[in-house]
Amino acid sequence: MTRRPPSVADLERHVEQLGSLVDTAGLITDPAQMAAYERDWMGKFQGRAFAVLRPRDTAAVSRLLSYLNTHRLAVVPQAGNTGLVGGSVPDAAGAFVLSVERMTRIREVDTVGASITMDAGVVLETAQAAAREAGLMLALDLGSKGSCRIGGNISTNAGGLKVLRYGHIRDQVLGLEVVLADGTVLDGLTTLRKNNTGYDLKQVFIGAEGTLGVVTAASLKLHPAEAGRAVAMVAVDRFEDVTRVLGAVRSTFPGRLNSVELIGADAVTLVATALDGARSPFADTHTYAVLIEVGSDDAAAAAERERLETVIGRLIEDEHVADAIIAQSEAQAEALWLLREGVPEAVGRTAPVHKYDLTFAVGDIGHFIADCDLALARVARGLRPIYFGHVADGNVHVNVMAPQGMSAEGYRALQAPIDEAVFDLVGQYRGSISAEHGIGQVKRAYLDRNRSAAEIRTMQMLKAVLDPHGILNPGRLLP
Numbered sequence: 051m052t053r054r055p056p057s058v059a060d061l062e063r064h065v066e067q068l069g070s071l072v073d074t075a076g077l078i079t080d081p082a083q084m085a086a087y088e089r090d091w092m093g094k095f096q097g098r099a100f101a102v103l104r105p106r107d108t109a110a111v112s113r114l115l116s117y118l119n120t121h122r123l124a125v126v127p128q129a130g131n132t133g134l135v136g137g138s139v140p141d142a143a144g145a146f147v148l149s150v151e152r153m154t155r156i157r158e159v160d161t162v163g164a165s166i167t168m169d170a171g172v173v174l175e176t177a178q179a180a181a182r183e184a185g186l187m188l189a190l191d192l193g194s195k196g197s198c199r200i201g202g203n204i205s206t207n208a209g210g211l212k213v214l215r216y217g218h219i220r221d222q223v224l225g226l227e228v229v230l231a232d233g234t235v236l237d238g239l240t241t242l243r244k245n246n247t248g249y250d251l252k253q254v255f256i257g258a259e260g261t262l263g264v265v266t267a268a269s270l271k272l273h274p275a276e277a278g279r280a281v282a283m284v285a286v287d288r289f290e291d292v293t294r295v296l297g298a299v300r301s302t303f304p305g306r307l308n309s310v311e312l313i314g315a316d317a318v319t320l321v322a323t324a325l326d327g328a329r330s331p332f333a334d335t336h337t338y339a340v341l342i343e344v345g346s347d348d349a350a351a352a353a354e355r356e357r358l359e360t361v362i363g364r365l366i367e368d369e370h371v372a373d374a375i376i377a378q379s380e381a382q383a384e385a386l387w388l389l390r391e392g393v394p395e396a397v398g399r400t401a402p403v404h405k406y407d408l409t410f411a412v413g414d415i416g417h418f419i420a421d422c423d424l425a426l427a428r429v430a431r432g433l434r435p436i437y438f439g440h441v442a443d444g445n446v447h448v449n450v451m452a453p454q455g456m457s458a459e460g461y462r463a464l465q466a467p468i469d470e471a472v473f474d475l476v477g478q479y480r481g482s483i484s485a486e487h488g489i490g491q492v493k494r495a496y497l498d499r500n501r502s503a504a505e506i507r508t509m510q511m512l513k514a515v516l517d518p519h520g521i522l523n524p525g526r527l528l529p
């Protein structure tokens with residue numbers, strides 16, 4: 051459906067009316083101030099905001115959506131604006147941006163029931179700290195934790211660094227408060243662990259990328275705090291040996307393995323070059339670095355470190371691991387993690403990029419990487435793929451950097467052939483085109499690579515029921 055932007059006169063009237071539904075700080079119309087809401091984290095997607103709406107509470111979200119729905123006005127929900135698929139910013143046709151950034155109240159931390167209830171605009175790192183202060187842990191951790199917000203995390207079904215042990219955010223959500231397109235408030239903000247009373251409506255909004263409703267608050271599970279951790283990085287030259295490392299640490303630390311992360315040699319070099327304080331712990335270059343983190347309580351941390359040392363020692367003896375370092379302090383652990391968490395920022399500072407977030411059967415990843423190198427070389431000379439990701443989940447991030455010296459504009463023209471090459475391979479390996487970042491604008495045309503026609507039709511029917519005028523995040527997710 052083609053969207054017709056409102057006329058200038060109508061727009062002025064709508065902005066004035068919408069402004070009357072929020073407090074003074076709740077409306078931004080100054081182009082300079084709106085710029086940050088119109089452009090995504092990568093600087094790749096840029097559109098036009100008619101105005102930025104910043105409600106302070108759920109009632110204001112309801113008033114705004116009710117007005118927008120009555121007047122058939124497009125709206126893009128936004129939280130931390132760290133999304134990587136162009137879902138959080140308007141496109142050139144224009145839309146209102148509804149930011150939840152002022153909804154930052156932590157409503158309750160329940161230490162007995164082990165849950166946290168908070169507004170959708172709470173920054174992930176703030177929520178983590180609130181849980182920690184209560185002696186508990188929020189089992190969600192992303193490289194973007196200082197900027198992304200809970201509403202965005204839920205709407206993208208965020209994964210991240212603890213999926214291996216605790217699952218996606220979907221596994222953490224106990225209840226949601228959501229405002230529908232017509233302003234109806236769905237209050238499903240329960241902290242009950244068991245609630246078998248019909249359709250589990252919250253699941254529909256998790257990962258819906260703002261196309262079905264605006265998440266205004268959430269109750270999430272908390273877990274016993276991990277007071278300590280054992281962290282190591284090993285250097286490996288063949289992918290088969292990555293799977294050996296994975297098998298060995300899995301069987302040594304059942305239920306305690308937080309993360310096993312893969313970082314390709316080019317990614318290590320890039321981070322060490324682009325980010326202050328980052329450096330490879332290895333004297334030589336190896337095909338992959340594998341970062342391993344085991345969670346433990348304080349008392350067990352030293353014993354876990356010893357166990358990690360023993361298992362890695364055996365892998366070195368058997369010539370599956372070429373080199374290794376075991377962090378002896380929290381500072382060393384942080385330095386090793388910087389090599390993994392710093393990859394997106396290092397890539398962003400280096401060159402224009404097209405990003406892919408893929409899943410495979412773990413055993414296929416090495417073959418995929420070899421095939422992907424060849425396929426990209428056929429698309430254009432000088433493309434620079436960077437491979438990293440949550441390897442234990444089968445999740446590989448492929449960041450394809452532009453050839454040296456190519457402008458962002460010039461590189462845009464290569465997006466379609468690179469998409470085709472990468473997604474064709476994903477099909478061959480029966481993988482997924484989106485492990486955790488979602489579909490957004492970028493992968494919308496490729497949804498049918500993973501979802502059947504019947505599934506897409508069912509999603510479209512759901513959308514038509516919940517948002518009959520298509521005001522919520524039009525042009526995202528669904529073809």
Ligand SMILES: Cc1cc2nc3c(=O)[nH]c(=O)nc-3n(C[C@H](O)[C@H](O)[C@H](O)COP(=O)(O)OP(=O)(O)OC[C@H]3O[C@@H](n4cnc5c(N)ncnc54)[C@H](O)[C@@H]3O)c2cc1C
Pocket residue numbers: 091126127128129130131132133134137138150170191192193194197198199200201202203204205206207208209210211259260261263264265266394395486487490523526
């Ligand atoms: C350095 C870096 C590292 C990252 N690492 C990871 C990672 O490990 N794992 C991972 O999964 N992602 C990762 N991401 C991607 C991103 O941080 C996540 O997708 C995150 O969950 C987005 O949250 P946000 O608050 O920034 O949402 P936004 O970017 O603001 O929005 C994302 C989507 O959700 C919708 N939305 C936002 N708020 C609401 C709401 N209240 N109600 C309804 N819809 C809403 C938007 O319309 C958009 O479609 C990373 C990003 C960066 C920049």
